Amino acid sequence: MSNDILVFVELQNGDIRKVTPQLVSAARPLAEARGGKLHALLVGEGIGELARKAATLGVDSVAVVEDPSLADYTAEAYAEAITQASKRLGAGALLFGNTSIGKDTAPRVAQRLGVGMISDVTGTISTGGNPIFKRPVYAGKAVTHVEVLESSFVISVRANSYPSAPAAASPAPIQSLAVAPDPSKIRTKVKEVVVRAAGKVDLTEADIIVSGGMGVKGPEGFEFLRPLAEVLGAALGSSRAAVLAGYIHPSHQVGQTGKTVSPSLYIACGISGAIQHKAGMSTSKCIVAINTDPEAPMFEIADYGIVGDLFEVVPPLIEEFKKLLHG
Numbered sequence: 001m002s003n004d005i006l007v008f009v010e011l012q013n014g015d016i017r018k019v020t021p022q023l024v025s026a027a028r029p030l031a032e033a034r035g036g037k038l039h040a041l042l043v044g045e046g047i048g049e050l051a052r053k054a055a056t057l058g059v060d061s062v063a064v065v066e067d068p069s070l071a072d073y074t075a076e077a078y079a080e081a082i083t084q085a086s087k088r089l090g091a092g093a094l095l096f097g098n099t100s101i102g103k104d105t106a107p108r109v110a111q112r113l114g115v116g117m118i119s120d121v122t123g124t125i126s127t128g129g130n131p132i133f134k135r136p137v138y139a140g141k142a143v144t145h146v147e148v149l150e151s152s153f154v155i156s157v158r159a160n161s162y163p164s165a166p167a168a169a170s171p172a173p174i175q176s177l178a179v180a181p182d183p184s185k186i187r188t189k190v191k192e193v194v195v196r197a198a199g200k201v202d203l204t205e206a207d208i209i210v211s212g213g214m215g216v217k218g219p220e221g222f223e224f225l226r227p228l229a230e231v232l233g234a235a236l237g238s239s240r241a242a243v244l245a246g247y248i249h250p251s252h253q254v255g256q257t258g259k260t261v262s263p264s265l266y267i268a269c270g271i272s273g274a275i276q277h278k279a280g281m282s283t284s285k286c287i288v289a290i291n292t293d294p295e296a297p298m299f300e301i302a303d304y305g306i307v308g309d310l311f312e313v314v315p316p317l318i319e320e321f322k323k324l325l326h327g
């Protein structure tokens, strides 16, 4: 293994996921500390255009693996392709987003490469010598500093934990890698992809989230919050209790058994702030809590707290944001 670093470029809905430039920004100091190059890897089929886009992300080179078996995501095919590509490039360390696909693939790649893995990294403590990364544990109650003891490793990085790397002035060279997963090792095949009409903004990568809990009182309560999300360009999140009550689809759930988010702004409306909910959002940069109960645990971690009825507080907020943001 060399000193080079490889960033896996995850593709979604015909585009590069927003976490990718953040991975580049996490990877660049590691590559510099090791005196290695920074490669971006794209896996799929018919992805030439996206490879050209990836070439402007600020990496030293782009590698592309294209094969019909990679047209739709499957864990085995992708893990095989990434492992082979990584060996071919001689990359010593690999970075993934801690997305659903990253969580599914990264450990498989680490196992195939026989290296250690740190998941859900939220920051870098040091890059010199053995790198040390930050990683929340116990549902976000504590943060561990994990030291990498070998030069080869895999990490998955929580979205919005690093700033996006600036675009490169000139595009990096692109190379095609002739590797393909061994068909005999692929035991699953995607028959059909059913796309659910999702919100305009992806929850896990959203910069702003407006989230509702049991305090919104019903499905119509989420419709009441929607204009606030729209004026802010935010994604709509929810507590698990609101999901279980049937107020909103489970894909909106934030928390220990839902999605982990780290936006710049998280507005919690009528959410008590149970530990399992905080586990998914406590690394948000700015937290605003709106709750009728001044003792609600959400206020313990809120940067701004509004004690009040969300049905009274939200409408003036929408009006003020409209004036401020849209003139």
Ligand SMILES: Cc1cc2nc3c(=O)[nH]c(=O)nc-3n(C[C@H](O)[C@H](O)[C@H](O)COP(=O)(O)OP(=O)(O)OC[C@H]3O[C@@H](n4cnc5c(N)ncnc54)[C@H](O)[C@@H]3O)c2cc1C
Binding pocket: 212, 213, 214, 215, 216, 238, 239, 240, 241, 242, 253, 254, 255, 256, 257, 258, 259, 269, 270, 271, 272, 273, 274, 275, 276, 277, 280, 290, 291, 292, 293, 296, 308, 309, 310, 311
């Ligand atoms: C194993 C396990 C995993 C779990 N995973 C998750 C998870 O991933 N995500 C998650 O969210 N939870 C999870 N939970 C559930 C968690 O423990 C809480 O039950 C849940 O988060 C509570 O949701 P809530 O805050 O919406 O509801 P409640 O606790 O009922 O809180 C509602 C809040 O709304 C306030 N309120 C009421 N009316 C208004 C109003 N008009 N205006 C303003 N505020 C108002 C109340 O004061 C209250 O604080 C998990 C639990 C377990 C055991």
